[in-house]
Amino acid sequence: MRRERGGVGADRGVGRRRYLSTLSGGAAAALAGCSSLGFGAADADTATYATAVTEPIETLNPIYNAGNAGGNAIARVIDPGYAFDGDDEFVPLLYDLSSDDGREWTLRLRDGLQFSDPYGPVTADDLAYLVREVHQRDWAASPAAAHWRGVSLSVVDARTLRVRLPRPRLLWPESDEPLVYPVPRALLEPYVESRDADGLRTDRTLAHLGFAGNLGPYVLDEWRPGEVVRFTRNDRYYLGVAEADSPDGAVSSAFDGAPHFDAAAVRVLPDRAARLDAFDAGAIDSAAIPPDRVGAYRDDGGVTIDRVPQAHAERIAVNMRDNGWTAGPGNLFRHRSFRQALSAAIDADALVESAFRGAATPQFTWQPPFAEFHPPEDALPRFGSGDRHGRGYARDLARRAFDRSTHDYGFDGDDMLTPDGDRVSLGLYRREDAESRRVAAFVADELDANLGIDVAVEGTTRERFASAHYAVDDRPRPERDADGDLAAVPDALVDEVRSERVAWTRPTAVNPGPRSVTGDAPWDMEVVFRSNTHPRDPLATAARFDGATAPYNAVGYYPEFDAAALFERARSASDRAALAATLSELFTAIARAQPYVTLAFPDATIGYRTGLSGPIERFSNGWDRAAWRYV
The missing domain is CATH 3.10.105.10 (Dipeptide-binding Protein; Domain 3)
Structure with a gap:
């Protein structure tokens, strides 16, 4: 029922991060990029992947985050379940989704996904427990509760869930409603048993993503609210070590050894002038360029301007x-x-x-x-x-x-x-x-x-x-x-x-x-x-x-x-x-x-440092950002 799936970065150039839907407003799409504070092509592979967000990051707890800025930071540490590639084809990341009728869906986890110690492998039971006992329970007040209302789940085996919707939905994956960050059942159980929403919301392991294991390209290093979130490279990143011909979906060689940077940073810069100053100074790698300034930046040999379609x-x-x-x-x-x-x-x-x-x-x-x-x-x-x-x-x-x-x-x-x-x-x-x-x-x-x-x-x-x-x-x-x-x-x-x-x-x-x-x-x-x-x-x-x-x-x-x-x-x-x-x-x-x-x-007119391989002038620009590199 679902469209033919694509591989992870297969048969295309390296892309940018998956598009994150923005609130109605006049802002350009959220940006991603990479640089070191002392920018230079010679050090590109060991640079800091640095971006800016326009709003404060309220929480990094993946259960309770509902903001684009927080989602931007969380996505450095945990991949989304799936994405859509440059041709807008479904691509399984943490898990695949398939259905014959649009009502009963099979969710299949990728092999080899691991939480941090002591939580062990990611299992279908972890996902089922999170949905049933948190997202579907009023006490937890999860922002995703509406997405799972009336949905039933059954565990088929260690990596497979069967999901039944209240009615057929051919575009269920496209709605982004099935996107759920895996969380260890053992981490959730004490809060579920005591119906402790405040404890769940403020748990340090959740709030600092300390359970994420190999699920994303980076590990959280430091969060200074209102200023910056810093990350270090995750040497265990599942796509960085995945086989190119993985039965869970073909993986492009661009991901071999990913991520290609030793560190990452997300800076909070609400003011556009401040973001452009940071871009000009090399403190961030990409910035939305006002249309009336595109010409001036194009004349700069160190900047590439892309026009990215928006919705x-x-x-x-x-x-x-x-x-x-x-x-x-x-x-x-x-x-x-x-x-x-x-x-x-x-x-x-x-x-x-x-x-x-x-x-x-x-x-x-x-x-x-x-x-x-x-x-x-x-x-x-x-x-x-x-x-x-x-x-x-x-x-x-x-x-x-x-x-x-x-x-x-x-x-x-x-x-x-x-x-x-x-x-x-x-x-x-x-x-x-x-x-x-x-x-x-x-x-x-x-x-x-x-x-x-x-x-x-x-x-x-x-x-x-x-x-x-x-x-x-x-x-x-x-x-x-x-x-x-x-x-x-x-x-x-x-x-x-x-x-x-x-x-x-x-x-x-x-x-x-x-x-x-x-x-x-x-x-x-x-x-x-x-x-x-x-x-x-x-x-x-x-x-x-x-x-x-x-x-x-x-x-x-x-x-x-x-x-x-x-x-x-x-x-x-x-x-x-x-x-x-x-x-x-x-x-x-x-x-x-x-x-x-x-x-x-x-369109979003986005400036990037010249030499960055990855950005594409497509709506799905950035879906595979972990494979970016300088060339």
Whole structure:
């Protein structure tokens, strides 16, 4: 059922570390690289593998870490269970996953995996115990608990687990939910028996990864919170000593003797200027280079610049709730043809060149162009490109929205007018970084030129915007009985959607209820956040689009098409071909609906020290970072 698996680094160049999914925002992908503080090619094989993270590392306990920075550091010491290679093929690392039907999965541990003394070999029983007694128990409050809800496990033999899901999931590996760091059962048992979550969270062996044995390329040496985590080479690293023709998956010769550095470091550098200074000084090996500085770095013979495709979309969120559309009566954002008009007014190719200095690709749907489940290009309505861009086309779409509105909007010469005869004026929030400033300025100019809309741009931070505009503190809630079962839904949580009565039985902080449930501060549009489009596991987009009650629907979007039926058909697909056909239909419908006005997929422009063998300009860039070396 799973796609044909690849070997570990087989038949390809040495890659960078596995992509770690980032939170919605404007940050580039997490980086990895290597250097010594006194950088020089002659010492490359004994250098320090040094990288930077942008946020504090809260914990290194693999059971409780939920942050990207902590995950970046933990991955130096323990490999993930599996990865996806440069061709986006599944590659078993610590374990393989296979299934005939998408519901019953076989997890097979690689031979020779060892914990540190005194814990012995990694066994299927260790994994089963961790999942059953920690991740599936409320007392432990594990961040991974939701991933294992309703999942049953049985031990087949010392290296094999049989896993049964509540329903078939063809893309279970792609969801990353099966990723679990092995932990010795003997280390967990005292805390499990006493239901001691605090003890489990603070256990020194767990918090300092002292059990990791040969499971990763490095051993934790020092952690100075807020500053740096240092590591030394793990001479026992399982892939460094693996046979090239291992029955657990072919291993590239690039891993022979890996890792190829004597030490590693992860530095905490929240400020971009500080990260660039560290990169310039040779204290770290890689850094996200702002697009407007790429040319200067390319002129430096000691730096190589890569463009790495990303899955986070720069898009315009338009507020369809009652506190949106502050220009006048009604809310034109609720009309599909008006959202299409906004998209058609913005030249996608020119935006890429102007705002991103060419380091992006236009976005036309909720999957990046490189994704397996991106619809065929000829099936997509490419708003903002070709004959679907321009003043005349955009205004024709806007007029369709005017015709559907109960309020008298229209055009007078260059201007879009409200029913009171005033020029339409809307607000657009953006981030404070230079790239977001350019995006907002370009959007404002295009909406002015092609739709006659005044756009007032205002800078903010993600935290401030979410608190002021997305958060609804005093929101209505369903009534539940003593057992937690639904007892009643207040009228404030009921609305009519596509002529049907819909109740918000599980409102969330980012979908607090129908459009009438709003935050205190009105707003029109934002480019404050970037949104993950989940190219490997596109069913995760259901959190935004699976009906009006979808968990993440801060904008108050009510799908005009039967999104729930398409998601359910995709979930029920019996094979990958049927899944692909349904997802193509779904993402074509989303492209037509424009629930968010699509703009672009910015690339990560990453600078590396010249001579580093490994980085690839692919989404999976870095999946095999332990094999990096200087040449």
